[in-house]
Amino acid sequence: xxxxxxxxxxxxxxxxxxxxxxxxxxxxxxxxxxxxxxxxxxxxxxxxxxxxxxxxxxxxxxxxxxxxxxxxxxxxxxxxxxxxxxxxxxxxxxxxxxxxxxxxxxxxxxxxxxxxxxxxxxxxxxxxxxxxxxxxxxxxxxxxxxxxxxxxxxxxxxxxxxxxxxxxxxxxxxxxxxxxxxxxxxxxxxxxxxxxxxxxxxxxxxxxxxxxxxxxxxxxxxxxxxxxxxxxxxxxxxxxxxxxxxxxxxxxxxxxxxxxxxxx
Amino acid sequence: xxxxxxxxxxxxxxxxxxxxxxxxxxxxxxxxxxxxxxxxxxxxxxxxxxxxxxxxxxxxxxxxxxxxxxxxxxxxxxxxxxxxxxxxxxxxxxxxxxxxxxxxxxxxxxxxxxxxxxxxxxxxxxxxxxxxxxxxxxxxxxxxxxxxxxxxxxxxxxxxxxxxxxxxxxxxxxxxxxxxxxxxxxxx
Numbered sequence: 001x002x003x004x005x006x007x008x009x010x011x012x013x014x015x016x017x018x019x020x021x022x023x024x025x026x027x028x029x030x031x032x033x034x035x036x037x038x039x040x041x042x043x044x045x046x047x048x049x050x051x052x053x054x055x056x057x058x059x060x061x062x063x064x065x066x067x068x069x070x071x072x073x074x075x076x077x078x079x080x081x082x083x084x085x086x087x088x089x090x091x092x093x094x095x096x097x098x099x100x101x102x103x104x105x106x107x108x109x110x111x112x113x114x115x116x117x118x119x120x121x122x123x124x125x126x127x128x129x130x131x132x133x134x135x136x137x138x139x140x141x142x143x144x145x146x147x148x149x150x151x152x153x154x155x156x157x158x159x160x161x162x163x164x165x166x167x168x169x170x171x172x173x174x175x176x177x178x179x180x181x182x183x184x185x186x187x188x189x190x191x192x193x194x195x196x197x198x199x200x201x202x203x204x205x206x207x208x209x210x211x212x213x214x215x216x217x218x219x220x221x222x223x224x225x226x227x228x229x230x231x232x233x234x235x236x237x238x239x240x241x242x243x244x245x246x247x248x249x250x251x252x253x254x255x256x257x258x259x260x261x262x263x264x
Numbered sequence: 265x266x267x268x269x270x271x272x273x274x275x276x277x278x279x280x281x282x283x284x285x286x287x288x289x290x291x292x293x294x295x296x297x298x299x300x301x302x303x304x305x306x307x308x309x310x311x312x313x314x315x316x317x318x319x320x321x322x323x324x325x326x327x328x329x330x331x332x333x334x335x336x337x338x339x340x341x342x343x344x345x346x347x348x349x350x351x352x353x354x355x356x357x358x359x360x361x362x363x364x365x366x367x368x369x370x371x372x373x374x375x376x377x378x379x380x381x382x383x384x385x386x387x388x389x390x391x392x393x394x395x396x397x398x399x400x401x402x403x404x405x406x407x408x409x410x411x412x413x414x415x416x417x418x419x420x421x422x423x424x425x426x427x428x429x430x431x432x433x434x435x436x437x438x439x440x441x442x443x444x445x446x447x448x449x450x451x452x
Contacts, residue, residue: 007424010377012396015381015397019290022292023292033280037276
């Protein structure tokens with residue numbers, strides 16, 4: 001099927017997709033901190049081609065700072081402790097993720113038991129370091145629109161997730177308007193018809209997952225319509241807020257699936 | 265070590281941890297090369313580190329650093345242009361204009377857009393990335409590129425015209441408004 005889309009929408013989508021080809025931020029982050037705060041000599045990651053400049057040498061000469069008790073390891077420990085506490089609270093607040101007509105209360109259902117799929121090294125994605133980008137999408141016929149959000153695991157460890165992202169329709173001031181129904185699939189995304197439950201995802205470092213929130217722009221009989229100006233979609237604190245312009249009727253959110261398309 | 269420096273260090277570490285991945289994505293879209301993107305982000309943050317209190321004083325630290333990344337990209341390209349032999353992307357083209365009837369036309373068109381983005385000038389590409397990837401208004405793009413709003417609109421209008429050649433797109437308000445603004449004689 002070939003859909004006729006507007007250039008800006010297509011352009012946003014192309015930029016989003018290719019942005020995930022960027023290098024893993026973890027290595028770069030480590031090198032930056034080593035070259036600055038820790039003042040440790042480090043080696044550039046070789047990519048098989050000569051590098052320009054000698055920025056590390058110059059930086060080491062410029063940066064003369066003693067950091068005392070502040071170290072990366074300490075901060076990482078602090079982060080682990082804080083995310084552990086958050087994991088407990090998120091898990092306690094988790095709602096069900098059954099298919100059907102449940103009205104979304106902005107709850108996420110992390111699959112905290114999914115460690116069996118990936119060993120003890122995985123963490124729930126709601127506590128992981130996720131990069132997030134959102135983009136607007138629409139049906140070719142113009143009577144449906146939505147938002148696709150892509151998360152990439154930017155942390156060092158795999159993370160697990162099963163279910164739906166939080167999805168909120170917001171007015172211009174950021175206040176919730178209306179509600180979003182959880183459904184398995186729709187016109188713009190979701191899981192295949194043969195799948196009866198949200199997939200249990202194991203997102204390795206650098207891998208991406210995505211989800212779609214969609215709505216009708218032309219109301220059917222009995223449709224519930226709202227005039228939201230933003231849609232917020234998130235996994236844990238990793239949320240994208242995407243501006244929208246159309247009226248939203250019978251808004252639905254679909255499960256998080258592997259890949260960047262919002263469909264499996 | 266004084267308290268301000270320690271606070272700046274803590275802020276810097278947290279900033280790097282929270283934003284390196286996002287900055288790399290922007291840098292990758294600008295440079296279109298993973299190694300160059302890493303180098304650009306590293307170079308920028310290491311350069312900013314001794315000046316981090318200025319970043320902290322800015323209204324939006326991320327915007328401040330993103331502007332630095334963009335400016336270093338544009339300055340770096342100017343430095344490189346006379347010394348490096350750059351890959352000619354036209355040699356990598358394997359698909360002609362996509363056929364609408366072809367089921368692979370959608371993929372071909374997207375690939376064509378990505379390739380065409382690589383053929384834009386660095387300044388045009390920076391304007392497109394800031395406008396359509398970061399969804400910044402023209403005024404903010406102008407601030408990052410240190411130019412007038414009219415110049416930004418001209419850059420984007422020309423970029424969209426080039427990208428339109430990859431496929432027949434439906435008319436849209438964004439492209440049309442840019443074309444209207446430019447045709448009204450906004451100074452470039």
